Amino acid sequence: MRTGRDLKRISRELRAMDDKEIKKRFRKELRTAAAPMVPAVRAAIRQIPSKRGYSADGLRARMAAATKLEVRTVGKDAGVRLRVDGRKMPDKQKALQSYMEGLKRWRHPVFGSDVWVQQKPHPYFFRTVDPMGARTRVKVIKVIDQVAKDIS
Structure with missing residues (x-):
């Protein structure tokens, strides 16, 4: 049980079983496995350098608020x-x-003129998620394997 195809197959089997408790537990455990990534990405966004300090109503706060985890089993x-x-x-x-x-x-454009500038990027997402990816993948695989056992 190591691929996205396996997740799709399990979700198909869960739909056919129509067991709401297993479906609910499956989604909950998948969310729990990946949940630590959300605060890590939000923290990385808040640490993006800026000439202004961090503000709860600024761009970085809006980006952090827009960070979310989606779990789909269908x-x-x-x-x-x-x-x-x-x-x-x-x-x-x-x-x-x-x-x-x-x-x-x-x-x-630079404020108040017709001069255009190129803004430097400040990567935050992949450098935060990549180190956590292997651990999360292992947790997700364990969840998939456990649900597959429960179905069998």
Whole structure:
């Protein structure tokens, strides 16, 4: 039980069984396995350097608030996903997390002039998640294996 296909197969079998308690436990245990990543990413966002100090209503606070964990056990997107959700950001800031990570080139006009500058990215997501990924993957695999045993 090591791939996303296995998760999809288990979710299919859970739907066929129609056992609400096992489904509920499965989602809860998957969420528990990946949950430590959320505060780590939020902390990394808050530590992004800025000329201004951290503010509870600033850009970094909005990005931290938009960080969420999604657990899906149905459909073709079955899996565990950690994301900084651009849909939770204000208008004209929906791609900020991609710019900050360096996935997109970040250019903007200097306030009060027609001069454009390129902003340096400050990667925060992958450098935080990558070291935690192996441990989380092992936990998720254990959850999948346990539920597979319970189904059998």
